[in-house]
Amino acid sequence: MFERTTSLAGCLDAGGRDGAEGGRRLRIGEVRGTSLVQVGTWTEVHAACAAALARVCGCDPPASPRVATDRDAHRLYRIAPDQWWIATHDEALPATLEREIGAAGGAVTVLSDARVRLAIDGVAAKALLSRLVPLDLRDAAFPVGAFAQTGVHHAPALLDRIGAARYDLYVLTTYAVSTWEWTLDQALPFGYDVVVTAAADRSRPMNSTTRDSR
């Protein structure tokens, strides 16, 4: 009965544009259907929560603050010394986590509607991102599998490099339209196509687990 919409509804209809030198070197748009959960722990329950996470998600939660781990539908990020994010296209996961992490003594907050997930792909992805975030995006500093929390146009965001020329950018829902319009303006010189993707299609292929490394 209650329809689920997105903040970007209506913003993605205008289609793409060729760039300054003709052609389109970007595919940008929204990824829909992502559930997002934040888990917080305290010293005495940290190990139990980590074990619960590993059990529920099928992979160890990362120890590194720079690299994500993933398994099937789920992707885990260590966003603070005592906090993780879990992004997934499995809609049942948040409830499972609330139960299991709660039992282990941790805190669970569902943020699925608090973020909009943007996709930034293409040969000009790095060039576009150099206009959006103040990060060192060179391969040595930001390899495939790396993520970083930073800001885009004055609003907090999380950048996730899921492929050589594929990035996810999580932005605050209330800033989503503003951030999207800013991104389009920065993308204009490169030319872009606008795409809407389902989270299930966005995931990495099955059985490809990223080894956690600092």
Next chain:
Amino acid sequence: MLRIPCPHCGERDYTEFRYGGDASKPRPAHDERDVRAWHDHVFVFANPRGPHREYWQHVQGCRQWLILERDTATNTVGAARLARDGAGA
């Protein structure tokens, strides 16, 4: 621009952070009622020209509060540690 070495996220522009003031004075206990102790903590600062220990929060990052060593005369940045790992002097 100041580059701040966040212990969790790595070196970042200071624009991702929020300044939080002098970190070299221990905060009085929560149930401390002495007005002088709180007055000195809230209003009195050494303001040194030179090495300074200060709070910064990585608001556009991990949201952790850190204690940063910075030279106020040269803006040379030293080490940073998470405030939660041992606050105060």
Next chain:
Amino acid sequence: MSRGPQRLAHGGRIDRDRPIRCDFEGRPLEGFAGDTLASAMLASGIAIVGRSFKYHRPRGLFAAGVEEPNALVTVGEGGRTTPNLPATTLELRAGLRARRQNGWPSVTIDLGAMNGWLAPLLSAGFYYKTFMGPRRGSWMTYEPFIRRAAGLGRAVHERDPDRYHARHAFTDVLVIGAGPAGLAAALAAAAAGAEVLLVEQDPALGGALLAAPVTGPLEHWRAQLEAAVRATPTIEVLTRTTAIGVYDGRTVALLERHDHAAPDPERGAARETVVTLRARAIVHATGAFERPLLFADNDRPGVMLASAARTYLNRYAVAPGRRALVATCTDAGWLTALDLAAAGTAVTIVEQRDEVAPPLADAARGAGIEMHTGATVARALGARAVAGALVEPLAGGRGRRIDCDLLCVSGGWSPALHLTSHTGRKPRYHPELDAFLPGDWAAGDFGAGALVGAYSPPAAYASGLAAGRAAAAFSGHARAGRTPPAPADVDEPTTFATALAPPRHGRGRTFVDLQNDVTLKDVALAHAEGYGAVEHLKRYTTLGMGTDQGKTSNVNAIAMLASLDRRGIGETGTTTFRPPYTPVSVGALAARNLGRHFRPIRRSPLERWHLANGATMIEAGPWLRPWFYAWAGADVGSAYLEEMRLVRGGVGICDVSSLGKIDVQGPDAAEFLNRVYVNGFAKLAVGRARYGVMLNDDASVLDDGTTARFSERRYFMTTTTAQAGEVMSWLEFLLQTAWPELRVHVVSVTDAWAGMSVAGPRAREALERALPGVDVSNEALPHMGVREVALDGIPLRVLRLSFSGELAYELYVPANHGIALWEHLLDRGAPLGIKPYGLEALASLRIEKGHVAGLELDHRNTLDDLGLGKLAAHDKSYVGRALRARPALQAEDRWSLVGLECLDAGARLRGGSILFAAGDAIAGHGRGYVTSVTFSTVLGRTIALGLYQGGLRHRGEEIVCAFPLKDETVRARIVSPVFVDPEGTRLHV
């Protein structure tokens, strides 16, 4: 004999196969690819390039690069018009439209030259001395004329249609400057394994090497170095890119120029890009500027730097004159003389030194150059163009006239050390070089080439290799790699006189700063008047304050000042250098942060519905919120009253999604809230909410809000819209620095939930219709009760809270379901007449109830000031408790919250009005001010909240509200701030 510049048939780096025609003052100007506008002007015989700032003296080209003080032109049309660009830095291209400045009716015939006769009135600091009478205030009669005459070019008011971009970049080693030292540093750093970014402001690589003859060994060597750089994949080269500023953290601002590519903004191409580059190490290889010699009338057209003459000759194939006099104290001057002679110019050298090295003297003799040693120029002769010079022996004796149409001057080298001192490192004077060099180096900063006194090409190259290696090692790369060998047979003589002979005084003006028309006499005058410190001299005379920032004048001025003081030059010191190194357009600094993108906008998840249903939006901090709706009226003045009536008499619904919302969880959450709020929260029951106020450590009120308890360990805190970020950081600060032992997590969920308030006497009915499965009776959900339910599997939080004072409920649902719930409530509530109401009505309703909000919560007021003192607990500690007890915060005459009833019907009472007692004179700060105003539909009159000295002790008194900006006064009575339903009966139905 004919005079003036001429284009040579051969030589230069111009491409004679690509002629270019541009527009110069409405007429075609011709040149070639590789020309600058200046070289094309010179070749076309345009001798007067502008009129000077104050005296409107005719001026010619003086330099060939960014240090040019005279040839400032206006380029472009309409919104693209840009004044004050040095013609020496503009690449000649087909679409270029340029014109000279500061002459009327033209630069060639300029009435402004009359200013020359007014010179005695226009000396340094004249606006403090002349034009001061006859009466006090007379200055303002002269000021408009002087202001209109000031400046060189004119800016326009039209919008600039071009795009300017900004991007971020990171590298291991940044090399600034691609002369021999910079090229060497880049190659050495790359060979050691570092990633290198090499930036060069010129379109071509080579720096000073570009002034050498194209057929000589130096050019051959330069081409080899360039090829090596371009063949190295780890060296990124950016030409037409100026490093304009160095900042903390080895951050460098680079300005990339793209005009040569004729960028089309409609297709997204930019004219300029500002790059914020962070480097692990920086090599400064920025070279040095030549200084002029000073003598009377040294500003005549045809007087130019010797190195510039050499550049025009060898790079642009333009001989700047037919008969040259080279006045010099350096070997560099001799190189110019030799090259001019080789091109067929008749050359005379006037050398201050008694002797020069035999190879130079021999070569000059062999080239037929007339030589005078131990002599200098005392005065340039000629008016609209140089015609000759008066040359005098340094030892004394009569001078003689030497004819010329080109007077080249070479007085030494000033390293371009601006960037090295941007972060505060003061330059140091080296008497053996007669130059200021960079002072001590910060860690990670390195210098090479002419910048550090290594002037000759082999010396520059060697110092570049060393600096590049050191920079790479500093950035963590120390591989043993190979670099091209040092050049052979490419040395150039570089000795010079270290003690400049002082300028000869006599008739005529000796200019130190050409761009701002500052003479040696001005410097002496400033010194005599007490402005002898170098920073004072600069501001009093404006020396060094033009667009060239004194690049060719600073050191000469410092030397003059030092001699007046009888001090050393080093002791006199330089002024402080600040970014930008060369002028940068404001557009580039603004980049795309314009118009819609000026700042980010925060939007409610319901915004789409508001826009489609007649809402007029308003900015509230970063948010856009519905201000009022069309159903209620055509403008805010009428609409908000209708909306207020709806809420007081029926039921309305308001979007409150912008409120800060924080998820507070953990075993110690209750204790945490109890410490942070002034009132008790430890015993708040599950299923209940409580209004709370939190203080700063200094006892000023930080914020108010409501916190609800949904489970034993889970709380839902709301804050005001404006303070959401502040409160979040504050809670995190306390948890991480003050009470790390408390097991609490706080997470911002402002974005996660859409929030809507259903308010009015019929609110319960509206909820019953929309949420049939939920028991919202007064018993099941009393005032301040909360409930969490699932609606079709979607979590829904119902909080019975009221901001308006009516029966009301706040509903929270995940943001992406917000519109669905909102429409559902409107649909089911339609028979009750439910409609949306906006921010204006929301704010006005709370004023009627005396609820404090942002306008009262300004971080200066205490609990007692706001009438909330009774809220504070006595039996526990809370943040701010200790300092609340300060005597000043308890004083009886503090300004505290009152209600105000306007007594003058129909009068306009404005927020911010200053309050006075009935008998007070309307002057000074008064006894308080009005914080919030509205028309009360319940009382039928204008009411307000305010702060008044002594507060409600003056209840019932009539006072005056004054708004001096509009000369208005309004009478009002002090009443209780709770205007409507003071017993609160409506809340508990």
